[in-house]
Amino acid sequence: MRKMLKGLLILLAVLSIPVGFFIKHEHAVFFWDKIPSIEAIFGVIGAFLLILATAILSSFAQKKEDFYD
Amino acid sequence: MIKAIPPAFFFILGAMLIPFFKGKLKQVYILVVPAVAFLDILYLTPGTSWVYNFLGYDLIFCQVDRLSLVVGYIFIIIGFLAILYSLHVKQDGQHIAAFLYVGSSLGVVFAGDLFSLFAFWEIMAVTSVFLIWFQKDKESLNAGFRYILMHIFGGCSLLAGIIIYTVSKGSISVVQMQPGFAYWLILIGFGLNTAFIPIHTWLPDAYPKGTITGSVFLSVFTTKTGVYALARCFAGTDFIAYMGGIMAVYGVIFALLQNDARRLLAYHIVSQVGYMVAGIGIGTALSVNGGIAHVFNHILYKALLFMSMGSVIYMTGKRKLTEMGGLAKFMPVTCVVFLIAALSISGAPGFNGFVSKGMIIASAVEAHMPVLELMLILASVGTFLSFVKLGYFAFFTKNPEISSREAPFNMQLSMILTAFSCVFIGLYPKILFDILPYSVIHYHPFTPSHIFGVIQLFMLAGVAFILAKAMVVPHRATILDFDYFYRMGGRGLIWLSTVPMSSFRSTLQVRFSRAVYIIARLAKNPIPILEIITAYVYLRITKGVRYVSGFSSGETYDEDLYRRPIGVGVLLAIIFLFTFALIYFIF
Numbered sequence: 001m002r003k004m005l006k007g008l009l010i011l012l013a014v015l016s017i018p019v020g021f022f023i024k025h026e027h028a029v030f031f032w033d034k035i036p037s038i039e040a041i042f043g044v045i046g047a048f049l050l051i052l053a054t055a056i057l058s059s060f061a062q063k064k065e066d067f068y069d
Numbered sequence: 070m071i072k073a074i075p076p077a078f079f080f081i082l083g084a085m086l087i088p089f090f091k092g093k094l095k096q097v098y099i100l101v102v103p104a105v106a107f108l109d110i111l112y113l114t115p116g117t118s119w120v121y122n123f124l125g126y127d128l129i130f131c132q133v134d135r136l137s138l139v140v141g142y143i144f145i146i147i148g149f150l151a152i153l154y155s156l157h158v159k160q161d162g163q164h165i166a167a168f169l170y171v172g173s174s175l176g177v178v179f180a181g182d183l184f185s186l187f188a189f190w191e192i193m194a195v196t197s198v199f200l201i202w203f204q205k206d207k208e209s210l211n212a213g214f215r216y217i218l219m220h221i222f223g224g225c226s227l228l229a230g231i232i233i234y235t236v237s238k239g240s241i242s243v244v245q246m247q248p249g250f251a252y253w254l255i256l257i258g259f260g261l262n263t264a265f266i267p268i269h270t271w272l273p274d275a276y277p278k279g280t281i282t283g284s285v286f287l288s289v290f291t292t293k294t295g296v297y298a299l300a301r302c303f304a305g306t307d308f309i310a311y312m313g314g315i316m317a318v319y320g321v322i323f324a325l326l327q328n329d330a331r332r333l334l335a336y337h338i339v340s341q342v343g344y345m346v347a348g349i350g351i352g353t354a355l356s357v358n359g360g361i362a363h364v365f366n367h368i369l370y371k372a373l374l375f376m377s378m379g380s381v382i383y384m385t386g387k388r389k390l391t392e393m394g395g396l397a398k399f400m401p402v403t404c405v406v407f408l409i410a411a412l413s414i415s416g417a418p419g420f421n422g423f424v425s426k427g428m429i430i431a432s433a434v435e436a437h438m439p440v441l442e443l444m445l446i447l448a449s450v451g452t453f454l455s456f457v458k459l460g461y462f463a464f465f466t467k468n469p470e471i472s473s474r475e476a477p478f479n480m481q482l483s484m485i486l487t488a489f490s491c492v493f494i495g496l497y498p499k500i501l502f503d504i505l506p507y508s509v510i511h512y513h514p515f516t517p518s519h520i521f522g523v524i525q526l527f528m529l530a531g532v533a534f535i536l537a538k539a540m541v542v543p544h545r546a547t548i549l550d551f552d553y554f555y556r557m558g559g560r561g562l563i564w565l566s567t568v569p570m571s572s573f574r575s576t577l578q579v580r581f582s583r584a585v586y587i588i589a590r591l592a593k594n595p596i597p598i599l600e601i602i603t604a605y606v607y608l609r610i611t612k613g614v615r616y617v618s619g620f621s622s623g624e625t626y627d628e629d630l631y632r633r634p635i636g637v638g639v640l641l642a643i644i645f646l647f648t649f650a651l652i653y654f655i656f
């Protein structure tokens with residue numbers, strides 16, 4: 001069941017990319033607003049950057065639970 | 070016609086009467102107070118009333134405009150819902166602290182001058198700390214002290230700023246500030262309550278350690294009065310706009326690493342308040358409306374998140390994600406309301422966060438601030454990831470060791486009503502748009518690109534979560550924040566006071582005691598002082614000379630050296646008698 005749901009999410013995510021070509025931004029101001037399915041790119045790059053940031057942060061800021069005791 | 074009363078008075082005076090009610094009557098009473106306050110606020114009309122002269126200045130307790138009204142409405146609504154959530158609490162002290170906290174927050178909102186604003190601001194800090202201390206464990210006590218220390222610092226900065234501003238401008242009106250020394254002091258005071266980075270540490274430190282019901286109140290009032298004060302005095306400042314962007318990203322990065330459920334939520338307050346601060350900082354009509362709409366919506370879904378996680382902690386005793394899991398089947402109502410709150414904070418279409426977050430991001434685009442727009446989008450991705458993590462590890466991951474049942478009825482009812490509000494505003498945002506500070510704003514949240522863009526963003530971020538789940542699995546750990554520097558600085562200060570400074574103090578004390586002793590002895594008979602000093606110096610010199618010359622034979626005893634010659638005393642007595650006789654006979 002869980003695997004099926006995961007598979008469905010991945011399928012929908014992939015399918016949403018071509019659908020994005022048919023949906024235009026109403027008020028495109030910056031150049032990226034004109035790129036089709038830009039939110040998909042934001043989603044992937046954003047998640048990657050955040051996970052990278054948490055990995056870097058935890059490498060030096062992660063201490064034992066009783067650190068301040 | 071009866072004049073409407075400042076809503077703060079209902080809660081502040083209402084708090085005094087709580088101990089006089091018992092049992093069910095008390096429960097009815099504490100629900101009636103916010104209901105009456107809400108009826109009162111409906112009768113408030115724009116303008117200034119309840120003005121009193123103090124030292125030549127006008128103290129204004131009820132300054133009403135669209136901005137104060139919209140914040141006042143939501144403060145009273147959430148006050149009612151949070152009181153309903155805490156209806157089962159037996160300690161009067163908690164109710165009194167909560168009433169005074171809500172009342173003083175309303176006092177800030179309707180204050181028309183800086184003096185009364187400051188007074189309510191400080192009452193807010195003092196009363197809110199009791200909602201932490203009522204948890205009555207060592208961690209809460211310590212966190213409460215750190216909380217109040219930070220707020221005292223912010224309060225002192227605010228007061229200094231207000232005094233300098235008042236002296237230089239000759240006015241105490243709450244108006245847009247002009248750059249200067251007072252400007253920065255007041256900004257630090259407001260910024261501390263708004264959790265500006267790096268003076269935000271009191272928030273994720275103290276809020277997870279409050280009582281179950283107290284944290285719901287805490288999540289609402291302090292930071293939002295800060296945002297309100299910024300909207301009054303600092304709207305349209307680029308520094309504040311970018312500070313908002315930094316807060317939004319900073320909050321989600323730290324939230325992703327947390328294991329304590331309420332600490333995760335606390336970091337999300339920093340992040341979400343960042344959106345509001347960005348909106349206020351951009352300063353256009355759309356952005357200020359967006360910021361205030363986000364205050365309204367955030368209060369609802371954040372209180373709901375604290376309520377749902379509070380229910381989990383109340384029923385299971387587990388605070389950490391590593392100890393939770395599988396609660397969806399035991400607590401279905403809590404799980405559903407949590408999902409509604411999570412979708413709302415993430416900004417999913419059909420939920421209230423979608424509307425206000427969209428307004429702020431659209432205003433950043435409108436103001437041509439591309440970096441800020443990207444920061445806010447990045448924070449959206451992080452928010453979604455955090456709540457997928459929180460929901461997954463609290464409610465859906467397998468945990469055979471856990472079992473629970475639903476929270477008490479009053480807690481469930483409060484959560485259901487709050488969840489309904491999130492969905493209602495999400496589907497029918499006009500009700501919120503109609504009460505925002507700027508009335509003539511055209512913003513259409515439900516455009517195809519906005520709806521599709523958000524769904525696509527979430528789907529791809531969701532896929533990233535599946536692929537990188539191992540990276541965000543909660544661990545039993547402490548993540549150091551800027552509070553490391555404050556705590557270490559504090560410890561350094563204590564060391565400085567107890568070791569070197571204390572040693573210096575005791576040395577000084579010994580030296581001064583000896584000096585006093587010597588002076589006291591000499592004062593008994595001051596006549597031979599000169600002689601003793603001469604002898605002392607002579608002894609030191611001769612000793613030194615002997616030491617240098619290598620001559621170490623024993624000193625010869627000279628009886629006249631130490632004997633006090635009686636002749637000096639006799640001579641002085643004769644001089645005195647002669648002088649006395651001379652004066653007597655001549656005059």
